[in-house]
Amino acid sequence: MYNYIGDKIMTKLLSGIECRNKLKEKLTKKINKIKEKITITVISVGNDEASKIYIKNKIKECQSVNIECQHLHFEKTTTNELINLITKLNKDKNITGILVQLPLPKNIEENKVINTIDYKKDIDGLTKSNIAKLYSNQKGIIPCTAKGIIDLLEYNKIEIEGKNITIIGRSNLVGKPLTLALLNKNATVTTCHSKTKDLKKHTKKADIIIVAVGKPNLIKKEMISKNSIIIDVGINRINGKISGDIDKSVYKKCKAITPVPGGVGPMTVYEVLSNTLECYELQKNKK
Amino acid sequence: MYNYIGDKIMTKLLSGIECRNKLKEKLTKKINKIKEKITITVISVGNDEASKIYIKNKIKECQSVNIECQHLHFEKTTTNELINLITKLNKDKNITGILVQLPLPKNIEENKVINTIDYKKDIDGLTKSNIAKLYSNQKGIIPCTAKGIIDLLEYNKIEIEGKNITIIGRSNLVGKPLTLALLNKNATVTTCHSKTKDLKKHTKKADIIIVAVGKPNLIKKEMISKNSIIIDVGINRINGKISGDIDKSVYKKCKAITPVPGGVGPMTVYEVLSNTLECYELQKNKK
Numbered sequence A, B: 001m002y003n004y005i006g007d008k009i010m011t012k013l014l015s016g017i018e019c020r021n022k023l024k025e026k027l028t029k030k031i032n033k034i035k036e037k038i039t040i041t042v043i044s045v046g047n048d049e050a051s052k053i054y055i056k057n058k059i060k061e062c063q064s065v066n067i068e069c070q071h072l073h074f075e076k077t078t079t080n081e082l083i084n085l086i087t088k089l090n091k092d093k094n095i096t097g098i099l100v101q102l103p104l105p106k107n108i109e110e111n112k113v114i115n116t117i118d119y120k121k122d123i124d125g126l127t128k129s130n131i132a133k134l135y136s137n138q139k140g141i142i143p144c145t146a147k148g149i150i151d152l153l154e155y156n157k158i159e160i161e162g163k164n165i166t167i168i169g170r171s172n173l174v175g176k177p178l179t180l181a182l183l184n185k186n187a188t189v190t191t192c193h194s195k196t197k198d199l200k201k202h203t204k205k206a207d208i209i210i211v212a213v214g215k216p217n218l219i220k221k222e223m224i225s226k227n228s229i230i231i232d233v234g235i236n237r238i239n240g241k242i243s244g245d246i247d248k249s250v251y252k253k254c255k256a257i258t259p260v261p262g263g264v265g266p267m268t269v270y271e272v273l274s275n276t277l278e279c280y281e282l283q284k285n286k287k
Helices: A018-030 A048-066 A079-091 A110-114 A126-135 A144-155 A175-184 A199-204 A250-251 A264-285 B016-032 B049-064 B080-092 B109-115 B126-135 B146-155 B175-184 B199-204 B248-252 B265-285
Strands: A002-005 A008-013 A036-044 A067-074 A098-101 A164-168 A186-193 A208-212 A229-232 A236-238 A242-243 B004-005 B006-013 B039-043 B065-072 B097-099 B164-168 B186-192 B206-211 B229-232 B237-239 B241-243
Touching: A008 A250, A018 A079, A018 A110, A018 A264, A036 A048, A036 A264, A048 A067, A048 A264, A079 A110, A079 B186, A098 B237, A098 B265, A126 A186, A126 B080, A144 A175, A144 A264, A144 B109, A164 A175, A164 A199, A175 A186, A186 A199, A186 A208, A186 A264, A208 B248, A236 B080, A264 B049, B006 B016, B016 B146, B039 B049, B039 B080, B039 B265, B097 B265, B126 B175, B146 B175, B146 B229, B164 B175, B164 B199, B175 B186, B186 B199, B206 B237
Parallel strands: A036 A067, A036 A098, A164 A186, A164 A208, A208 A229, B039 B065, B039 B097, B164 B186, B164 B206, B206 B229
Antiparallel strands: A002 A008, A186 B186, A236 A242, B004 B006, B237 B241
């Protein structure tokens, strides 16, 4: 998919929809070869509106590849009740994966709940076992957004090894797992954040820029160089429209960019499926 | 401590010995207020010559602040025997900390052994619990070299927040914990390694350069800028003399540098004591 200006191809659009569709084809074939029914449990608590949309998308995506999705929703609950539930699900041979939708309400000890999940059923890759595996470059489950970005780069044959990659954002869900995962893939990684001085210095010299902040128009064209590849993880809702963290002026200048919507978003949801299959294989010891 | 050229002060030498002595004074006072005897167990296997020296230094350092050090050495052993031993030590109320000297012989599953250690007795900060805490910026035990470097910077009143720090090396013992710990301290961190292209680009723009590679003369004066602060983690033995990873030409150009020997080395050993006290406090729930 390309961005045309007149009849000149300017910038390649890295479509997450296209990539997801291709990867899903392969995944579906693998899942169809499995005789057992694969079932995952999604646990949610409270009334976060964004969470409702994410869960709906995940369930739909699971169903599209014949993964059954059991959704357990609680208006209110406690840390102990969630721990008891997850302990049961860990033992349940019919459940391949467990996904706790974050954020949890403040009365719940998120860390304790997440770390109750058996690392082999940890679809989101958020347990300390999977973090430690990522840290020490061992095979484990990698958080969905980070893995989705790497898959999108690889699908588009964008080299990672030896490249200068600047990540903006250091969250536990995106920036930090990306930092470790890209180091494991032999990139030179610079991690920036709200306390970074002179952000431009770090974006200008990067081969690949990954922005996960949640600030519309944060990255403008004068901050990047012509050959840069840009991954926009931002999802900002402005007057009912969704846009990323990248200013529109950048689209005409960079070499390739992920659109928002239709870029990283679909990849993140796809990785729920991919990680579910990895959990299945881990449990069956097929990997 | 300064490096004089003629009578002009050129480069500040960041002495690890001076810093350690000052920090040890404070630590000793804290330990002397504790009525119980603090005891740690050091476990070693096989005949690694470097390990013998490190252990000797650690034991000496412990004794100097009244921490008792029980050294258990095995010529040969198995993963299971070590796991059983550590399980007992975890339960032993007289043991405050456990330190397994790495590397272990190849027949031992290092990961399993390390992760048997109760995270509250994990002086080296290498268990998955402590890695996950570092990752998510929660209070935990930080690996000794990384912590030693941060303490040395802070002792010398070198600001970390907002600074561009280039780390060379991505080992689990130094480069990676430093990457996370310095991000937690609000630095902008670039992590380089053997696959980095154009290392100079990343050292030249850095306010602080931390080199942990093990290659003598890796960093030369044309690779750094005048105001840079340099932390040399390298320990290279050449013709019986110890030198770091930094070329001597750098000493006249940079703003401050850690000598080798006498820089990071003493700090790393000191942090064994500091982490032991942190383990004690964790177990007593005083923190």
